[in-house]
Amino acid sequence: MKAEADAVSFGARLVGSAGFTSLFREGMGLVEETAAYLDGDGRTESRKLGRPESIAYATESMRLTTRLMQIASWLLVQRAVNEGEMSFDQARDEKQKVRLTPIASTLAPDIFTRLPDRLRDLVERTGRLQERVQILDSQLDGKATPEQMVGNPLEGQMELLRQAFGAGR
Secondary structure (H helix, E strand, O other), X not given: OXXXXXXXXXXXXXXOOHHHXXXXXXXXXHHXXXXXXHXXXXXXXXXXXXXXXXXXXXXXXXHHHHHHHHHHHHHHHHHHHHOOOOOHHHHHHHHOOXXXXXXXXXXXXXXXXXXXXXXXXXXHHHHHHHHHHHHHHHHXXXXXXXXXXOOOOOHHHHHHHHHHHOOOO
């Protein structure tokens, strides 16, 4: 049991690594990209939609914004811990205020596919980012082990490598 107490969690190591810096940049970049889209091209594209699609657009953009606010809050708390601005206990208290719960779409697939491509892309990318953050958060809390992760437990790391080296684009 002493070995378990002395072990450093993978999540804690990742949050203090260059991998976290990459994840942080990705998350904040996605926030900026989404805000620019929703305030610019997205606004123009939404005006061209029919009534059902327009309602779906408004619904999905609110879900997207909420999800990104949750992710950004989580990332900022972790960065504050990394930079010594906040203790682990303070971070744990702050994380109680940030719910990384999945914000699932209730749209029928046929309606979702009629939304602008760029909005759908942002929704999908944000969903994948949220999954990675949730896995990391679970690891930090000691609630998840690599065996409990969905899919390939190295997928998050492989995605960071793909992004770092520009592969898959």
